Amino acid sequence: xxxxxxxxxxxxxxEALTQKRASSEELTMxxxxxxxxxxxKLNSLTWFNREAVLxxxxxxxxxxxxxxxxxxxxxxxxxxxxxxxxxxxCTAGSRILKGYVAxxxxxxxxxxxxxxxxxxxxxxxxxxxxxxxxETSAYGTTRNPWDTDRVPGGSSGGSAAAVAARLAxxxxxxxxxxxxxxxxxxxxxxxxxPTYGRVSxxxxxxxxxxxxxxxxxxxxxxxxxxxxxxxAGLDPHDSTTAARPVDDCLPNVRAARDLKGxxxxxPKEYFVDGLHPEVEQLTRAAVAQCRALGAEIxxxxxxxxxxGIACYYVLAPAEASANLARYxxxxxxxxxxxxxxxxxxxxxxxxxxxxxxxxxVILGTYVLSSGFHDAYYLRAQKVRTLIRRDFDRVFAxxxxxxxxxxxxxxxxxxxxxxxxxxxYLGDIFTAxxxxxxxxxxxxxxxxxxxxxxAGLHIIGPAFADARILQIGAAYQHATEWHKQQPKI
Amino acid sequence: MAMRFSENADRMDVRYVAGLAxxxxxxxxxARLQGQLDDILAFVGExxxxxxxxxxxxxxxTEAQNAWRADVPIAGLEREATLANAPLARHGQFVVPKxxx
Numbered sequence: 001x002x003x004x005x006x007x008x009x010x011x012x013x014x015e016a017l018t019q020k021r022a023s024s025e026e027l028t029m030x031x032x033x034x035x036x037x038x039x040x041k042l043n044s045l046t047w048f049n050r051e052a053v054l055x056x057x058x059x060x061x062x063x064x065x066x067x068x069x070x071x072x073x074x075x076x077x078x079x080x081x082x083x084x085x086x087x088x089x090c091t092a093g094s095r096i097l098k099g100y101v102a103x104x105x106x107x108x109x110x111x112x113x114x115x116x117x118x119x120x121x122x123x124x125x126x127x128x129x130x131x132x133x134x135e136t137s138a139y140g141t142t143r144n145p146w147d148t149d150r151v152p153g154g155s156s157g158g159s160a161a162a163v164a165a166r167l168a169x170x171x172x173x174x175x176x177x178x179x180x181x182x183x184x185x186x187x188x189x190x191x192x193x194p195t196y197g198r199v200s201x202x203x204x205x206x207x208x209x210x211x212x213x214x215x216x217x218x219x220x221x222x223x224x225x226x227x228x229x230x231x232a233g234l235d236p237h238d239s240t241t242a243a244r245p246v247d248d249c250l251p252n253v254r255a256a257r258d259l260k261g262x263x264x265x266x267p268k269e270y271f272v273d274g275l276h277p278e279v280e281q282l283t284r285a286a287v288a289q290c291r292a293l294g295a296e297i298x299x300x301x302x303x304x305x306x307x308g309i310a311c312y313y314v315l316a317p318a319e320a321s322a323n324l325a326r327y328x329x330x331x332x333x334x335x336x337x338x339x340x341x342x343x344x345x346x347x348x349x350x351x352x353x354x355x356x357x358x359x360x361v362i363l364g365t366y367v368l369s370s371g372f373h374d375a376y377y378l379r380a381q382k383v384r385t386l387i388r389r390d391f392d393r394v395f396a397x398x399x400x401x402x403x404x405x406x407x408x409x410x411x412x413x414x415x416x417x418x419x420x421x422x423x424y425l426g427d428i429f430t431a432x433x434x435x436x437x438x439x440x441x442x443x444x445x446x447x448x449x450x451x452x453x454a455g456l457h458i459i460g461p462a463f464a465d466a467r468i469l470q471i472g473a474a475y476q477h478a479t480e481w482h483k484q485q486p487k488i
Numbered sequence: 489m490a491m492r493f494s495e496n497a498d499r500m501d502v503r504y505v506a507g508l509a510x511x512x513x514x515x516x517x518x519a520r521l522q523g524q525l526d527d528i529l530a531f532v533g534e535x536x537x538x539x540x541x542x543x544x545x546x547x548x549x550t551e552a553q554n555a556w557r558a559d560v561p562i563a564g565l566e567r568e569a570t571l572a573n574a575p576l577a578r579h580g581q582f583v584v585p586k587x588x589x
Contacts, residue, residue: 103569197550210548239555240548310532321509328510330582335575341585342510350512355520358511363525365509366500379535381545386538388546420524421531437549462550 005030007485010170010223013075017064024064024074024118028057031076031120035167038488044142044152044161046081047089048121056118063116072230073116078168080159081122082129083214084203085109088119092205093127093137093155096352097333106203107238108172108214108231115230123171124158127354128324129179129207131155132426135417136356143413144186145486146452150410153183159217160187164486170218170227174204176211177312178405178430181442184217185405185455188444190482191217192224192469193430195462196437197242199228200235208319209240211312211434220482221443221472225253228465242463249466256473260294262399264471269305270403270429278448283404286445286456286475290402293474300398302390307383308432313424314367314380315435320357321364327352359420388436395461400468404429405442405455429457439465443472444481453481499526 005027008016016022032050039045053076060074079085082092084102086109091097105113112119126136134142134157142157144150145165152161156173160183163171173180175193184191192215199214206212216227232246266287271280291297329335329348336347353361367376394401407428416423433440438461445456456475460468476482502522506513513521567580576583 100573103565103573195550196548236557240550242550304538307535307538310534313528314532314535325510329575330584331570332573333575338585341587343512344585345510346507346512349510353511355517358506358513358517359521359524359528361509361511362500362502362505362521363528366505366525366529369505369508375536376532378545379538379540380532381547382540382543383535383538384546384549385543386540388549419527421527424528424531435546435549 006034006166008169009219010075010077011226013169014072017074018069018071024057024060024076025054027074028053028076028118028120031167035121038165038167041148041488042143042145042161042165043140044124044158044165044167045078045121046091046124046139046158053118053120060116060118070116074118075116076118076120076168077112077227078121078123078159078162078171079109079119080125080156080171080173082125082174082205083109083172085119088122090205091139092129093125093139094352094354094357095138095334096327096348100333104203107200107235109203111231120168121162123156123162126155126157127357128205128320129155129174129176130320130356130360132178132182132423133416134158135413136354138354141413144410145488146188147410150412150452151186153186153410155179156217157183160184160189160191163187163189163217163219165488166485170216170223172214172227172231173217174212174214175434176207176316177434178427180215180217181405181430181440181455181457182426184442185453186410188453188481188484188486189217189219190221190224190444190472191215191442192228192465193433193440194228194232194465195439197240198232198439198463198465200238200241202235202237206323208316209323210319211316213434221441221469221476222250222254225250225469225473228469244463247466249469252466253469253473256470257477258294259290259471259474262295262471263397264290264295264297265300265394265398265401266297267300267302267305267394267401267403269302274407275404276408279404279406279408279454282446282448282454283456287402289478290475293478298398300394300401302394302432304383304386304390305432308387308435309424309428311380311383311387311435312427312431314376315384317360317364318368318377319364321361321368324357324361384435387432391436391438391461400464400471401459403457403459405457409448409450409452409454433459438462439468441468441472443475444484445479446481447484500529
């Protein structure tokens with residue numbers, strides 16, 4: 001086997017293991033060696049433990065030698081440091097969870113474990129997934145593998161950077177307002193935000209429960225599909241998961257070659273002032289490619305798009321303020337020394353939370369408080385309905401929507417930290433998808449003249465995850481953007 | 489307790505709200521947050537321009553409905569593993585600062 005085991009994608013690794021061209025131990029060692037080599041430049045990982053991970057890999061090899069032929073047995077995968085893996089730390093990028101060791105597996109982890117995957121490393125995230133750059137992580141900023149002066153996006157910037165830099169063949173991530181798709185676009189990899197209710201969040205550190213969804217970041221749509229297929233489905237531990245069956249869509253995704261018979265909508269609201277000209281040009285070229293593959297492209301309108309970020313920044317902080325009430329210094333993590341209980345709560349949270357989390361918890365507390373609830377929270381819930389109806393109208397006549405993932409390519413570290421509203425506007429094309437509960441896919445669609453990746457956003461109606469994956473796969477079959485590698 | 493929000497609805501009393509959220513703030517932090525939260529509230533104030541009369545609320549966007557599980561006991565987390573994460577635990581329980589004199 002060549003020295004470049006780390007270059008293999010998720011399904012390529014599975015094939016190499018099945019055909020006994022490599023062992024899980026060799027693959028895992030290659031990834032750990034590469035992580036040790038590159039992490040001083042990237043800081044994409046918050047944890048990896050050579051001995052513990054190699055023991056898992058050796059156990060997978062032993063099982064395979066004994067006749068276990070599960071297709072993903074021994075395949076390494078990185079996990080966002082927001083998801084509980086039994087026996088591993090889970091910091092959520094926060095100082096308040098420093099030292100916490102997960103006492104159980106998240107459902108997505110239990111499913112990957114049952115499939116035989118090896119949890120090779122944990123990836124950096126903005127604190128409690130609140131951010132678009134990993135700059136709010138208590139464990140340092142992750143750097144973009146394409147330009148280490150720039151951010152990888154966020155909040156799943158660690159997962160996207162690690163997959164782009166070949167530290168893992170794929171990673172799990174989470175997306176509340178764009179946290180899978182935006183970093184995938186910034187790092188030139190593929191990211192899926194599944195439909196709300198498609199993937200269980202049990203064991204995922206909660207941020208905004210009506211918006212959070214877990215999904216894969218990978219180096220191709222096929223690989224993302226393979227991971228999605230394992231983690232999707234009904235879970236009694238998450239009452240929002242849908243009872244609908246999860247069809248095996250991998251064969252259709254692998255066979256996708258054209259877009260004949262599909263009608264794809266192009267919202268005029270997604271091509272407005274403020275969209276970076278090169279990102280616009282790359283997105284329009286990708287749309288032209290979809291037309292060349294046989295899709296009919298039609299102009300559509302999503303008139304309430306411009307209210308999405310304001311709506312999101314009422315609802316998400318409101319839900320966060322409730323979810324983060326659990327960090328009280330009593331049951332887990334950090335506790336500040338104090339004389340009485342009240343002071344202990346206030347000092348634990350003052351010292352344990354970073355600036356962005358405090359900002360959002362205070363904002364969320366305000367919009368839910370007596371006297372302001374109706375003006376902000378209730379009104380935002382109604383605007384959410386208007387945004388959802390916009391999508392319903394478009395999907396009545398279109399199979400999917402195309403657009404940019406981000407308004408700009410990756411920005412410089414520190415460029416937006418002083419101005420929260422500017423940072424929040426980075427979610428302008430992605431947050432509406434979470435508000436509507438529908439699915440979205442980011443696929444690489446080219447590079448700016450400065451060598452920074454851009455992403456094509458493929459948005460589908462609820463539970464049309466397989467359809468957008470097929471569209472993305474057909475696009476990737478015709479293009480080479482997803483095969484480009486950063487030189488680090 | 490009387491509400492002590494400032495009269496201008498778009499300018500919150502940051503210290504008061506932080507108290508509700510159980511977060512102690514330094515003076516410098518409170519000053520910085522005041523400016524940032526003023527900006528954010530001005531930004532989300534855009535929502536007031538929309539006519540939402542007669543529009544129903546969306547709390548969860550998809551088809552999810554209240555889910556029931558069978559009324560049978562299931563195992564919770566193991567006590568020892570759970571308490572192992574506590575900053576302070578004794579006699580199988582979480583320990584907090586004394587609240588009764």
